[in-house]
Amino acid sequence: MEKVSARRARLKSETLFKGKVLLPGAMKKLLLLAAFTISGCSSSNDVGNVTKQLSDDFFVTVADIGGSLPGSAVLKLDDVSDKTSCEKALTRAVCETNATAQQISYRYNSIQCGAKSAQYVPALMEIYEEMPERMRLSLCTLDRVFISDGITSTAFASSVTDSFGTTTGGYIGMRKATFLAQPTSAQIVSWKEQLAFGGSTEFLANDPKLVQINYDLKMSVLKSDGLFYVLMHELGHLIDFNNNVNSRSGWSTDWSKMSWSDSESPIASATFLHRDDFCFYNCQSYLNPSDAKAIYDSLSQSAFVTTYAAQTPYEDFAENWAWHMMEISKSPNYTITVPGQGTVDMNEVFRANPKVRAKMDVVEQMWNDPKTVIDNRHPAH
Ligand SMILES: [Zn+2]
Numbered sequence: 001m002e003k004v005s006a007r008r009a010r011l012k013s014e015t016l017f018k019g020k021v022l023l024p025g026a027m028k029k030l031l032l033l034a035a036f037t038i039s040g041c042s043s044s045n046d047v048g049n050v051t052k053q054l055s056d057d058f059f060v061t062v063a064d065i066g067g068s069l070p071g072s073a074v075l076k077l078d079d080v081s082d083k084t085s086c087e088k089a090l091t092r093a094v095c096e097t098n099a100t101a102q103q104i105s106y107r108y109n110s111i112q113c114g115a116k117s118a119q120y121v122p123a124l125m126e127i128y129e130e131m132p133e134r135m136r137l138s139l140c141t142l143d144r145v146f147i148s149d150g151i152t153s154t155a156f157a158s159s160v161t162d163s164f165g166t167t168t169g170g171y172i173g174m175r176k177a178t179f180l181a182q183p184t185s186a187q188i189v190s191w192k193e194q195l196a197f198g199g200s201t202e203f204l205a206n207d208p209k210l211v212q213i214n215y216d217l218k219m220s221v222l223k224s225d226g227l228f229y230v231l232m233h234e235l236g237h238l239i240d241f242n243n244n245v246n247s248r249s250g251w252s253t254d255w256s257k258m259s260w261s262d263s264e265s266p267i268a269s270a271t272f273l274h275r276d277d278f279c280f281y282n283c284q285s286y287l288n289p290s291d292a293k294a295i296y297d298s299l300s301q302s303a304f305v306t307t308y309a310a311q312t313p314y315e316d317f318a319e320n321w322a323w324h325m326m327e328i329s330k331s332p333n334y335t336i337t338v339p340g341q342g343t344v345d346m347n348e349v350f351r352a353n354p355k356v357r358a359k360m361d362v363v364e365q366m367w368n369d370p371k372t373v374i375d376n377r378h379p380a381h
Pocket of ligand 1: 314318
């Protein structure tokens with residue numbers, strides 16, 4: 001039971017999925033106005049509460065909020081293909097703060113933003129440059145991008161819903177050190193992975209004796225690939241939340257059924273050695289480093305792209321989404337090396353393992369033609 005509670009707590013702290021914002025009427029109006037301002041639409045028309053979710057531009061994080069805004073109810077790729085308009089939107093959205101993830105989730109729309117918040121826009125625009133073009137819409141339409149010392153995980157994402165449960169947008173929060181350090185994906189992922197083996201909780205600490213994970217993404221503008229990976233993962237969460245790829249309240253979906261029996265337990269054929277013992281944050285016990293190579297060999301036969309993907313169906317989707325974004329644009333070279341024990345070549349796994357491939361194919365189809373794949377667009381509850 002303890003393990004289940006811990007897993008639930010981690011789910012909350014990592015995705016704040018259950019911390020969706022329910023706003024009273026006045027707050028709701030403020031929120032919607034904010035969303036419109038960011039989208040470049042100045043209309044103050046009331047909007048209906050019909051959630052149509054997304055239209056042709058599946059990649060937007062903001063749902064079609066009612067269709068009562070003539071000609072502009074749904075953001076289109078053209079709205080942000082101009083770099084300047086995206087830059088303006090992100091300048092309004094970015095918010096430097098000391099608030100914790102919990103504080104942000106309770107009052108995301110009234111967090112005081114530092115006067116120098118805009119200093120982070122250039123780094124965000126470098127990520128924009130690196131992103132697959134259609135994916136830029138998701139970044140440029142974020143309601144808020146919080147950059148905070150108070151965030152203790154690498155980053156988190158949350159959709160925003162009104163008092164009817166209708167999705168109206170999304171925001172992300174990133175640990176300030178993630179921005180300042182401009183870490184590589186290898187630094188971020190290896191640090192996080194080492195936590196499960198008792199590695200240092202000091203951000204980005206690396207024990208050379210513990211597992212080393214490398215994605216080696218080919219960047220063209222960013223000096224390192226860490227922020228790209230983190231953003232693709234977090235935007236993947238919003239695409240999930242805002243389209244109900246995974247259920248918000250317990251029912252299984254086409255996606256979750258591929259690997260999960262419920263929101264915490266993988267099906268037997270999907271899992272891998274010691275999966276149930278992995279813990280990344282606030283851990284009471286750790287994996288034995290001498291088991292590491294056996295664990296990653298087992299992972300390579302499982303249905304999961306990373307050990308973190310096997311935490312919950314939500315992380316599973318976010319990791320798969322991030323992987324697809326990397327595969328189509330960044331020629332990743334994904335290896336897991338356990339010092340003294342050997343290396344697992346995950347590129348080979350992705351080519352040959354049918355369980356992983358089947359899930360990647362779903363994500364690829366979503367990317368290519370979302371309407372044919374996503375059939376779980378139940379109204380939000
Ligand atoms: Zn996540």
